[in-house]
Amino acid sequence: MHALTTEFNTLYNGYIALDQGRQSLNENYTDNYWDVLPIERMQIFEDIVLPGQSKNENFTRAEEKAVKAIQKHSMNIDGREKNPQMDEAYLLLGKSRYFDQRFIPALEAFNYILYKYPASDKINQAKIWREKTNIRLDNDDLAIKNLKRLLSQEELKGQDLADATSMLAQAYLNTKSVDSAITQLEIASNVTKSNDERGRYRFIQGQLYNELGKKDSANMAFDKVIELNRKTPRIYMISAHIEKIKNFDYENGNRLELTELLAKLEENRENRPFLDKIYHQIGEYHLNSQSDTLAVVYYNKSLRTNSKDKLLRARNYEILGDMNFDKSIYKEAGEYYDSTLGNLALNSKPYRIIKRKRDNLEDVIYYEGIAQVNDSILRLINLPEADRLAYFESLVETLKIKAAEEEEKKKREEAAKRNTGLVTVNNQIGSPNALRGSTPNQATAFYFYNPTTVSYGKNEFVKFWGDRVLEDDWRWSDKVNSGSISNDANNNILASATEEELFDPQFYISKIPSAEKDIDSISKERNYAYYQLGLIYKEKFKEYELAKSKFQDLLKSNPEERLILPSKYNLYKIYELLGEIDEATIAKNEIISTYPDSRYATILKNPELASDRDQNSPESLYEALYKQFENQEYAEVISKSENYINVFDGDAIVPKFELLKATTLGRLYGYEAYSKAINHIATTYANTEEGMQAQKIETSVLPKLLNKDFILEDKVTSNYKIFFKFENQEMEKVYGFQKTLDTVLKNIKYYDFKSSVDVYNPNTILVVVHGLKNAKVAKTFDQLIIEEDKQKIKEPYFAIASANYQIVQIHKNLDTYLNTNNH
Template sequence: MKTSFKVISTLIFATFLIVSCSRKKDNFISRNYHAVTAEFNALYNGYNALEQGRSNLNESYFDDYWNVLPIERMQVTDEIMLPGESKNEDFSKAEDKAIKAVQKHSMDFGGKEKNPQIDEAYMLLGKARYFDQRFIPALEAFNYILYKYPASDKINQAKVWREKTNIRLENNELAIKNLKRLLFQEELKSQDLADATSILAQAYLNIKVVDSAVAQLEIAATATKSNEERGRYRFIQGQLYNELGYKDSANLAFDKVIELNRKTPRIYMISAHLEKVKNFDYEQGNKLEVSELLAELEENRENRPFLDKIYHQIGAYHLRNNSDSLAVAYYNKSLRTRSKDKILNARNYEILGDMNFDKSLYREAGMYYDSTMTSLNQDSKPYRIIKRKRDNLADVIYYEAIAQVNDSILHLVNLPEADKVAFFETFIEKLKQKAEEEKEEQERQEALDRNKGLITGGGIQGRPLNTPGGAPSQGSLFYFYNPTTVAYGKNEFVKIWGDRAQEDNWRWSNKSSSGAGNSNSGSEDILAAATEEELYDPQFYLSKIPSEEKEIDSISKERNYAYYQLGLIYKEKFKEFSLAKVKFQDLLKSNPEERLVLPSKYNLYKIYEALGENDEANIAKSEIIKNYPESRYATILSNPELASQFDEESPERLYERLYEQFENQEYDIVISKSEEYINSFDGESIVPKFELLKATASGRLYGYEAYQKAINYLAVTYANTEEGQQAQHLQTNILPKLASKDFVEESNDTSGNFKVIFKFENLETEAVLNFQKTLDEVLKNIKYYELTSSIDVYNASTKFVVVHGFKNGQVASTFDQLLTKEDKKKIKEPYFAMASANYQIVQVHKNLDAYLNVDNN
């Protein structure tokens, strides 16, 4: 009986408690129950999820210290999320908890919220959406607090977060207006003041008002309770002072960051030190003090994660002090740290490239520029600048490689037999030594792998050879699943075969890695194709030396042409007159073809003048005038006052006149004249331009096949010129689109572009022009249509007079019905209509007869 009474009493009390805690009753117990439950259940878990998400966001965010840091560490992406999706599960969880708190614990009576935790729930909701980069929904949550809870203790926070969201939505002016009003009207708590002024500073930065941003950051750095924020704000202050040119003020700001020491993330302190070094006055400053500071930063074990930046700055310091060798050493040290900072890596490579460029080591500079581009975004301006530098070096690298290889071959050709044998015996000794070292390295690697359990039971990578069914034993790893052995295999492949594309017949010699500067590809192919016995036999290598006069002569000509091109490039593009002089002099000593002699001597004369070597210039001038009196060079040198008139016959002026003829559709003349000028100016940089013009004219006159053949010749013969690269682009991307000869069905053509064509064969140009003139007069009388005409060459004997502007094929085919009776008497020639798409095919493939045989008209 006593037990039953206790049970009944408990049930009655529990029922009373549940009924009392209903959201629909406005009493003390209900209000406090739902407030406590919301705060210590849904909101507690929600804020934990929010902080976890923010922590992950900060860890994944990579600050760009090469530019002014943003106030808030948050990477905004352009990724579009579908409804219900989230960029971060933690923020999604925080949002769910906030919604749950509102749904289960809100107590709204007469439009007034009785649960004091619901405004906190909406704050959590807005923050979760903000960090999840759903700024419009976040703005709604913050605005709801301002509308629904004007007396909330979170009202100022809500205003600050609303303006943070406005800034993310690029409403900077609105955010500045609202924040200034907030700061004027309210007495904010320290952290709220710091938050308001810091984001106000960000808004000013966004609209490029730097001085106002600095002032607000000063307030924020003083007011914030977080040393992490204080360190960031002070560092940004220093960056902004540097931007404004106030180095002393910047250094004071950086000193305040350094004073925080371990109270703030170490990256801020290290970066502050390095920024101060960048501001160092190399003329009047104490270099010893800076040198000791950099040495201390380098040696401090706590700074190991930041050695990439420290080494880079030490390199910059030595470079400014003209200690180039030390600078190179430290830039390479920075690269060897495998830094995740791509901009830092790009700058290291670029500086090393520039240093090699300044030393006229263009091939090495090109390699560094290649590495620079791999660390840059292809759509960025720095990438385009480096690419332009690299493209300018392409020809130098290409011709230097040819000159180097062919010089080596010709040197071997001219050696006595005994010296050839001695040379290759020395080479074979080096091969044996290298093979021994690689064998030792392989054995060492296998021993390491065996210790790791990667090689067991005599099989490969832990796979016993006699395992039933070929199944791997427990704990074994297949070769290609192990990154160490895969990397080793890749390195061995590159050592033997070079960098080969993944394609059929990859072992063929002409499949070796393309690109200028691969001067060793020929020797690598010989080694790769040699048997074990041949590899160490001097006679094998002696048999590979060219012996036929024709082959040797071809190598010599190729080398001489490379010398000539290098001389021109060094002289014209890089103004390296000393290097250009050496190349032209070496060329003239090498028994060059006659076509290269006179241009080389004239270029040498101009180089002597540029270098102030007047005696050599006078000798070269006299020789040209005496030995080549009929040449244009002699005319220029003997009559300087006629030089400007003679420029009318310069290659550039001839090209301009020929291009004008091309635009006038005089394609047959362009083709014949181009061939004449190509032969006349052979070896000069203008030749590829004539080749491209000739190819285009051939395509216009003879069609697709002639164009394809000419473009292919240009792409192969002049691969390293701008025109050759343009031809390669046409060959790869444009020609395949023009290859189809299939006509479109004109009855289904919806392009709304048709033409009327009058065909004239073997008719004088004057007669065609007269017809066009008459046609233009007739077209003016046609109402409702804006029609124009043009004369297009079809082939050597056929011209078209084309009427443009028809939007309908039926109207085009009944063109004569648009004419008045008087105009019909003027235009009696037959015509046919054609869709513009088909007209293009006819002009490209010269297949008009095939079109007319199709029932299109």
């Protein structure tokens, strides 16, 4: 009675729950066909599960049934189990724990079977499941040892043999023994009773042969998957076709046969769920066949299928980005790389590679945007009045056509909404029962529960306002996303126009700058963008033809004097790199004759001075200046920085001099001067590394330094300093005093004091003693000095908490501190 009840009631229901749980696991698991598939479909979660909790209720129910069978129907009499179903109960217990990813308790259940029921007909299954659990616990070597022993000692047949060899293959894969894994998968594929498993094992075999570079063997394995056809999940067959196509020999293969196969796969209605992969592979075929236009079409088709495969989407976007990059269409390339990053795992290796590519494009996209917008404005400024009017009349006609199309589209959408009941439903939003007690499935009455209305609202918002960041005061014009300069500028003008102005050409003509100052500013900004683009194309992307055109366009645009000479020198270097010797000679002679005293002329006349480590190179001068900064020669650093900024104007090193100058101003003149200088760098050199660093300082560091209030020193318990103040003294005298002070400090017992000379402002130097642990020691410093040393230190000293000394140096408010503390 106990055995029958256990088998046909408790365990029967338990195995039903286990099968339902496994089915849900398979449905929720997505294979990554870009990598070798695992033998078993099971997603491992890293989430910590508390005792009593479960990832899947079906497995909890299966475990409960197993426990119930053991607790209520076990008949352990005189040390022997009389119920022959108990080994099945423990096997179910172990399996349910295994699939619930509680591997240690699962291992205990399987080991209990091996210990308590050695004569069980399920003993081999228990051994196999124990090794599956060991593999999940990363005990691969132990699993290999035990499975090999099992296969040698027992004559396994059927599914048991398939399970043992497939798990042994997984252990070999984990230990990088690919050849051994292939051998075991061959055995498992031949003996398994499940065609699902057979298709999977054969496909993995093909992947492993590809890893070993054995394409012929891989194709044979994939052919066996294809032969199974509808006997195995269709994804295996489609993936096998795709892997075979990847192995195609484009030099010697039959292209006609391949194109027919691709067309057949594309047209087969059963393959509709897999069109994302098929379109991608057709795109790959056209790309390898030098048919770039067709390749782009199919990559975009793959993207439009809204594939759930993020890696496939990322691959499509990356290829399209690379194609645009190779054509020097950098703005579009950057947009494709942005989309690629959105489909990759954050901070993964592929993510970092694409991020580096995208960051390299940041500057070129920024300056190309400026150049494009300003070129357009300057062209409009230089157009004759009649041509300008004709241009905007044409624009107005285009706007009218678009407005008519939008109106027609809006009517169609409203009609569609009426037909689907959306208008009626939305009218109920304000009703008392619209939300009360409704579930999300019922609440299509609520605007945000309906994806159609949400999508429509988003599109309308972007059309009217442009791409806005979610933040306070988002409606202000300066909050517009800078990534699309021209479009957003147009959006701002169109958004501010009345309906009458929108179709009036004179409205747009009135927006064209006319003041000489504004036109000069636009021209200078455009010229600087050209110069930066020339440098970027030359130095970063090695696109010498593009760089040459930018420098040539710059020189034709009547640029400022500061940009002429470096542009000509860069053109000379580009001519040399392109092998245009005559042009290089002309450019060289022009620089030497027109600018004989310049650094560039000196380098051209004496090529040996062109080394980057030349003592007069910007880099060497910066290093020397930085050493002066470390020596607190602040006035000299500021003066030289200003000089070098003018001399090297337009050079990439100028922002470094600016940042050094800003830091020096802060050290010498305090917070206000530092803040102003940092703001100048953040706005003037926004897209350089130093400009970005200045922006971070402005937003994150400066607010923390703003506070001028001193800390009450009776509340400060540790870390004090004392300082001696010198007004308008020569540095030799100050250093002489420090030397004397150091000898005195060495004679003070039980304390480890150090001294430093700190510049306070152009007229004041402070000699500071560090290492005082509390206020009492600081205020009685003179009592620590031995009698024979007291005559050596006649200067008055002042005690100060370290926190207040920092405030004094930042805000240069020493006098305020001394007056407040009655020193």
